[in-house]
Amino acid sequence: MRHDGNGLVSYKIPEAGDDRALRAMARRAFAETFGHLYDPGPFGAFLDGAYGPGGTMARDLGDPAVRWLVAFRAAAPVGYAKLTPLRAPALAPAPGAVELQQIYVLAEWHGRGVAARLMAWALATAAADGAPEIYLTVFDHNERAKRFYRRYGFAEAGRCTFTLGDRTDDDRIWRRDLEGPASGG
Numbered sequence: 001m002r003h004d005g006n007g008l009v010s011y012k013i014p015e016a017g018d019d020r021a022l023r024a025m026a027r028r029a030f031a032e033t034f035g036h037l038y039d040p041g042p043f044g045a046f047l048d049g050a051y052g053p054g055g056t057m058a059r060d061l062g063d064p065a066v067r068w069l070v071a072f073r074a075a076a077p078v079g080y081a082k083l084t085p086l087r088a089p090a091l092a093p094a095p096g097a098v099e100l101q102q103i104y105v106l107a108e109w110h111g112r113g114v115a116a117r118l119m120a121w122a123l124a125t126a127a128a129d130g131a132p133e134i135y136l137t138v139f140d141h142n143e144r145a146k147r148f149y150r151r152y153g154f155a156e157a158g159r160c161t162f163t164l165g166d167r168t169d170d171d172r173i174w175r176r177d178l179e180g181p182a183s184g185g
């Protein structure tokens with residue numbers, strides 16, 4: 001386990017026993033970011049499928065091809081990053097490209113360096129694997145996330161959509177090269 005500069009937050013790879021708390025935190029972070037966009041019914045169903053027992057996140061936590069780093073305040077997760085093989089529909093990805101599929105931090109920890117530590121881990125881990133480039137997708141109106149990603153040299157490289165219930169939104173695919181040291185932060 002590693003600690004950040006002020007010692008409030010520690011970072012570790014999640015263990016099996018962290019599954020439940022991590023899914024609950026992820027559900028809360030997603031809901032506080034995007035809940036205002038959707039009707040409660042379909043939104044709740046989506047949250048159950050993504051973060052419920054046996055859902056997408058639980059499956060990915062058991063997948064050795066998916067890597068995680070979780071930020072904890074005491075025993076409680078407050079943020080996480082998830083690195084996967086490329087899943088986004090990128091147009092001409094280089095072999096071995098990876099994806100920062102999620103980086104989520106609870107609102108009270110925004111702007112406090114937690115996301116920066118998670119991003120540094122993702123870039124360093126991907127580069128250490130020899131990945132030539134890293135992708136992510138971002139909701140086009142998520143201005144805070146886009147500004148954060150831009151700081152690390154990501155730029156738009158394509159489009160995709162995200163559908164929840166009967167609403168389909170424009171997402172953007174962003175990428176950056178991984179040659180050279182991680183920057184930003």
Ligand SMILES: CC(C)(COP(=O)(O)OP(=O)(O)OC[C@H]1O[C@@H](n2cnc3c(N)ncnc32)[C@H](O)[C@@H]1OP(=O)(O)O)[C@@H](O)C(=O)NCCC(=O)NCCS
Nearest residue numbers: 033103104105110111112115137138139143144145147148
């Ligand atoms: C995206 C996220 C990981 C970034 O972490 P963070 O700690 O908030 O990031 P930082 O505060 O270091 O950087 C945010 C940047 O956006 C800016 N910003 C803050 N609020 C903003 C707003 N409403 N509109 C535009 N920019 C904004 C900040 O000034 C900062 O830019 P700067 O460094 O150039 O000044 C975090 O906000 C988060 O988890 N959000 C909710 C989940 C989410 O959206 N995840 C990404 C999904 S693609």
